[in-house]
Amino acid sequence: MVSFLKTVIKAIPVGLSVTFKNIFRKPTTLEYPEVKPDLSPQYRGLHYLARYDNGEERCVCCGLCAAACPADCIYMEPYENERGERKARIYIINEIRCIFCGYCEEACPEEAIFLGKEFEFSKYEIPDFIYSKEMLLGNFDRIEMERRKKLGMEFIRKTRFDFRMPTPSIGDSESSIEK
């Protein structure tokens, strides 16, 4: 009974003071739809297929990403374009199977596939999650558009005559998109 009373007299007020201090702490809650989370620079979200500065796709359909993919969610078929270059005729990523490990990004020798920062791509139908090449290139275009907007209209007007988008490399594109 003595030890019990010791607990009651000593430990409980200490515990109460701890909880009381926490009332005035700033809540860690993010009110999500209004407040977006701060994503880590290494965040791996929805894929995109990058383009060269002239708008041509970088992917040469070598199949290394598909080989590296542990979830086996990438499928591709190659073709030769009019200049005799090997490109992807079909390039599909099943975003439901994808585990967002980023191995495809690492395997890619052409720096063509990246995992972006987009995480809000939920849909109602499962087939909608199968992303075709056009959709993945579209993701890149959207990200680029946003980046251009952020770079500012003034900058775009100044550099209009030899405007070239900087080549997206891993560090560069990720960090500038985030800003």
Added chain:
Amino acid sequence: MDILSLSLIVAKVVVIFAGLMLMVAYMTLFERRIVAFIQGRKGPNRVGPQGLLQPLADALKLLSKEDVTPAGANKIIFNLAPVITFVPALLTIAVVPVADNLILFGREISMVISDINIGILFILAIASLGVYGIILGGWSSNSKYPLLGSLRSSAQMVSYEVALGLALVGLLMVSGSFSLSEIVHQQSSILEWNIIKQPLGFVLFAICALAESNRIPFDLPEAEAELVGGYNTEFSGIKFAMFFMAEYANIIASSAVITTLYFGGWQGPILPPIVWFLIKVVFFLFGFVWVRATLPRFRYDQLMRFGWLVLLPLALLNILITGIVLVL
């Protein structure tokens, strides 16, 4: 009794119970917000400004829920149990004076529904009735977890009632009255509050009040971690809501009784008495929430040992000390 005084009583009943029900509704929000703040969350703040309409939304949701009766349940008792729990929880407030006597149109109106001279006995008696609802609710569900919860509840409430009653004996010896109005009138200044005369009694009473309202750390009847939901597992919709409203009404009634008995009730300077009363009650409501956010649940044997081997001897000791001091 003329029509006027009858209508006055009806008005008092309506106003006080409406106020109590409003407090019960907003107590849910208050608790959720405070616990959320303590846990580093924001709590419900979507429905209305700062979530002020949340109780309304909750009520609508619970009212529109399907009302499930388990197979093999005793339907009459199953339907009756929430009511049996709820009504005593509300009744306690009837003897608590919420403000000073009011002189209105040349007649004195006491701000208490029923100013009976055995108010404390009434509170003890009504508080004991609440356990019936819980036991019957658990038993009539025809389900093992509710039954276990209600059995625990009955053992717990009976055990702590002993200490609760004995904790009050010290207070009664000091004040020499069973009437709550009388006790409030005795505590006209802060130095005459019964907390000064009965500090140990107050602590014991507060602990027992916690136990009687089945709150953390004495929430063994519910014990959601081990008993699913305790005695209210099988209840849904408005019946479940009534159990919960009963719990909150019990908390508010306990706070009101603690305020009245130990903290001078509505007595206080400058502000009107009803405001003082509400300030003190809200302070104790916060205390209930604060304790809930801090302490873990007792184990069953700890609970029983604490009730019988700690609280009961301390209550008796309190009576002894009070007696000695009074005689000297």
